[in-house]
Amino acid sequence: MIQIREACEYDAKxxxxxxLQIDGETDYMLYGAGxxxxxxxxxxxxxxxxxxxxxxxIFVAEDMETDAxxxxxxxxxxxxxxxxxxxxxxxxxxxxxxxxxxxxxxxxHMEAWAKSRGVVRRIELGVLCENQxxxxxxxxxxxxxxxxxxxxxMIGAKYYDTYWMSKLI
Numbered sequence: 694m695i696q697i698r699e700a701c702e703y704d705a706k707x708x709x710x711x712x713l714q715i716d717g718e719t720d721y722m723l724y725g726a727g728x729x730x731x732x733x734x735x736x737x738x739x740x741x742x743x744x745x746x747x748x749x750x751i752f753v754a755e756d757m758e759t760d761a762x763x764x765x766x767x768x769x770x771x772x773x774x775x776x777x778x779x780x781x782x783x784x785x786x787x788x789x790x791x792x793x794x795x796x797x798x799x800x801x802h803m804e805a806w807a808k809s810r811g812v813v814r815r816i817e818l819g820v821l822c823e824n825q826x827x828x829x830x831x832x833x834x835x836x837x838x839x840x841x842x843x844x845x846x847m848i849g850a851k852y853y854d855t856y857w858m859s860k861l862i
Contacts, residue, residue, distance in 0.1 A: 694758065695795055697802040699744070700751040704762060705737035708753065711762040712736075715785040720848050721824045722785055746770060748777055748810060752802055754786070754795045763790040766799040768807065768816075778814040780807060791826075800834050808862060817859040821846060828856065836860045 700708060709731040717726035743749045748770025756763045764786035771779055782803065786795045807813040818836065820827050836858040844852035 694756075695763065695790075695793075695798065696755045696757055697752060697798050698755065699806075700740045700753045700765070701744075702737055702740060704753055705740060706733045707762045708740065708751075708765070709733055709736040711753075711765065711787060712785070714787055718788040721821050721827065723783070725848070743767070743769075746772075748772075748780060748813065750803075750806060752799055752806075754790070754799055756790070761787075763787045764795040764799055766796075766803050768803050770813070777812050780813055780816055782816060782818045784818075796827075796830060797834070804862060813862065815859055815861055817857065819845075819855045819857055822854045822856055831858055834860070 712731055713729075716722055716724045716728065740751055743751045748768075750768050752766045752768070753762050754764035755761070764784070766782060766784045769781045769783075771777060784796055784799060786799075804816070807816060816836075817839075818831065819842065820831060822828070822841070837860070838856045838858050840857045842855040842857060845855040846853040
């Protein structure tokens with residue numbers, strides 16, 4: 694059973710471990726395997742920081758059978774008045790839970806949260822054009838491609854384009 698909820702201080706150690714695991718399982722995240730270190734202290738600070746912002750939040754997917762975090766969705770809001778209606782999201786799921794609806798549930802939870810804020814209208818994200826499973830998921834959830842950021846990622850010596858997508862709620 695997977696539970697979707699807001700991240701809390703208690704999650705810091707498992708959150709750091711999960712993010713590093715995801716970094717090593719796919720080339721489709723911002724950081725590659727071994728490219729960064731995340732201390733428990735850093736993870737706790739990040740969780741606390743986001744929890745204190747009115748239009749930002751970190752959501753986690755917890756596998757209740759194993760007591761492990763298996764996914765996250767970060768909703769990063771904007772403080773300027775002219776941007777408060779817009780949030781940028783980043784999402785990741787551990788490979789063992791791909792294709793099991795974890796990301797879909799994270800998105801549903803985030804969108805319910807966003808609607809409850811009463812201000813959020815626009816949700817946006819970036820996805821590598823080659824990441825067809827994620828692209829299909831986002832399109833099935835109602836996100837539309839707005840444009841292409843050419844050569845926005847470099848993995849090894851190869852450049853990759855990124856689609857910029859959004860959904861209005």
